[in-house]
Amino acid sequence: MTQDTLLDLKLDELRSGLSAVHAPDSLEGALVAKFRSRPQRPRLWWMPPLALAATIALASWIVRGPVPANEGIVSLAPTTIDSDPPFLALRPLASISKETGARVVSSEFPRAMLADWGLPVSPERAGEPVRAEMLYSARGEPLAVRLLN
Amino acid sequence: MPPEDLQPELELVRRMKGGDESAFVHLYRRHRDGVFRLALMYSGSHATAADVTQDAFIHFISHPAQYDATRGTLAAWLCGIARNLARKAAGWREQATDPDALADDTALHESRIDHDTPLERVLRGEAAEHVRRAIDSLAPHYRDVLILCELSELSYAEAAHVCGIDIGTVRSRLSRARARLAQILAPYREGAKEAVT
Numbered sequence: 001m002t003q004d005t006l007l008d009l010k011l012d013e014l015r016s017g018l019s020a021v022h023a024p025d026s027l028e029g030a031l032v033a034k035f036r037s038r039p040q041r042p043r044l045w046w047m048p049p050l051a052l053a054a055t056i057a058l059a060s061w062i063v064r065g066p067v068p069a070n071e072g073i074v075s076l077a078p079t080t081i082d083s084d085p086p087f088l089a090l091r092p093l094a095s096i097s098k099e100t101g102a103r104v105v106s107s108e109f110p111r112a113m114l115a116d117w118g119l120p121v122s123p124e125r126a127g128e129p130v131r132a133e134m135l136y137s138a139r140g141e142p143l144a145v146r147l148l149n
Numbered sequence: 150m151p152p153e154d155l156q157p158e159l160e161l162v163r164r165m166k167g168g169d170e171s172a173f174v175h176l177y178r179r180h181r182d183g184v185f186r187l188a189l190m191y192s193g194s195h196a197t198a199a200d201v202t203q204d205a206f207i208h209f210i211s212h213p214a215q216y217d218a219t220r221g222t223l224a225a226w227l228c229g230i231a232r233n234l235a236r237k238a239a240g241w242r243e244q245a246t247d248p249d250a251l252a253d254d255t256a257l258h259e260s261r262i263d264h265d266t267p268l269e270r271v272l273r274g275e276a277a278e279h280v281r282r283a284i285d286s287l288a289p290h291y292r293d294v295l296i297l298c299e300l301s302e303l304s305y306a307e308a309a310h311v312c313g314i315d316i317g318t319v320r321s322r323l324s325r326a327r328a329r330l331a332q333i334l335a336p337y338r339e340g341a342k343e344a345v346t
Contacts, residue, residue, distance in 0.1 A: 003328075003331045003335075004327070004331070006331065006334065007327055007330060007331045007334065010276075010280045010283075010330075010334050011280065011299055011300070013276045013277050013280055014277045014280040014281055014284075014300065015300060016277065017276075017277025017278070017281075018186045018189075018190075018277070018300065021182070021185065021186055021189060022181075022182050022185065023181040023182055023184070023185035023199070023202050024185075024199050027181065027199060027202060027203050027206075028174070028177060028178075028181075030203065031173075031177060031203065031206050031207065031210070032170065032173070032174060034207055034210055035170055035173050035210050036170065038210055038211065
């Protein structure tokens with residue numbers, strides 16, 4: 001009999017002895033009680049997007065102030081089905097109509113900037129760039145925006 | 150560990166994380182004996198092994214997310230926890246990480262003898278208890294890999310992960326552990342020869 005064979009024989013004897021050993025039955029009850037009493041963590045998957053949306057809304061409100069009830073975003077185009085989306089007014093229509101020298105500029109900026117103008121932004125897409133045409137006054141103030149994607 | 154389809158067990162873990170008590174009970178019953186036997190081998194004490202088993206499963210209840218299925222089986226993860234708890238319970242002797250700092254110790258430490266529940270009775274056999282005592286006399290770094298690989302049947306990779314060493318070191322330590330154990334058991338070789346013939 002080789003040394004390895006003897007050793008394997010001895011280890012088999014120990015494995016056989018151990019196979020008859022079982023954890024005390026009393027443990028299960030204590031562990032089940034522990035399982036039942038463990039603190040339940042509520043599922044908070046909705047918290048991050050909600051917090052982001054709330055932050056954007058709050059920042060927008062602080063920077064721009066509350067939007068007057070009758071001065072919301074107004075489309076500058078008639079509500080017809082068209083291939084080009086309409087311009088959305090960022091200033092009261094009366095003041096836009098008085099502007100002279102306004103010009104349209106193609107632009108691309110972070111989608112999150114839309115929140116500054118009171119436009120809805122999906123938190124999931126806040127980091128994406130957005131292509132738009134901007135209507136600027138002669139002084140460089142944004143008067144209206146048309147989102148292209 | 151023998152290859153097995155892990156999906157049913159991972160499904161149980163997922164259900165347990167969601168608060169399914171029956172899934173936890175199922176997992177506990179599947180792994181309790183393996184964890185207890187490993188703790189018994191490390192501690193040499195029935196009472197300590199019971200405490201270690203309980204603490205290992207409490208850890209599982211409290212931190213189920215720590216189990217990473219990509220790193221090994223749940224059995225291996227639980228064995229790793231039990232091994233660490235048992236070594237902690239055994240004190241400083243188990244904490245030594247430098248093999249050269251520890252000579253093989255053939256004397257069974259008094260603190261590792263279970264006076265309340267003699268293991269000879271627990272193991273239901275003098276021969277098995279004799280081998281267990283021989284393993285217990287090995288230096289911790291040898292005993293470690295021998296228990297994990299030979300008795301708990303962890304793969305070399307799982308044992309390496311549990312011990313925080315590389316697979317090559319597991320192989321070499323296991324080889325030396327077997328050689329040392331064979332030396333210790335050599336006086337009984339003649340008796341075994343007669344038993345076989």
